[in-house]
Amino acid sequence: MPVSRLKVALAAFAAFCASSAAHADTVTVRVDQAQILKLPDRVSTIVIGNPLIADATLQAGGILVVTGKGYGATNLLALDRQGRIVMDKTVQVARSGQSDVITVYKGIARESYSCAPDCGPRITLGDGSQFFTDALGQTTTRNGGAGAK
Secondary structure: OOHHHHHHHHHHHHHHHHHHHHHHOEEEEEEOOEEEEEOOOOOOEEEEOOOOOEEEEEEOOOEEEEEEOOOEEEEEEEEOOOOOEEEEEEEEEEOOOOOOEEEEEEOOEEEEEEEOOOEEEOOOOOOOHHHHHHHHHHHHHHHHHHHOO
């Protein structure tokens, strides 16, 4: 193999390894929970690939709060002022690991309840649409009433 072809092959292999290492860095967050990340210096912009899966909020001192919004994976990029990527992570959002959640199946329709210590409807992705809509409506009405004077 000529030296120039060898150099090109080695450069391509090094680029592949560097990009694989950057994408191998995965943060796992449970849906409806948050994870704290320490950002590298010089970060000025945060980008979330799919905000339906995860959300990020920048805090003072270079702290980033990543919240799981929906199941799946997306990417999180941190850019400096020149637009260079200084951090590239995959955010994997998984089901809640809470032991107080009870799942009830009515045929193919699923309902989730939080039982800590008493059971009540829990708004959970994947529940039957009617149960989900009803539980969300009740929660929205309750939260709206809490702010009323």
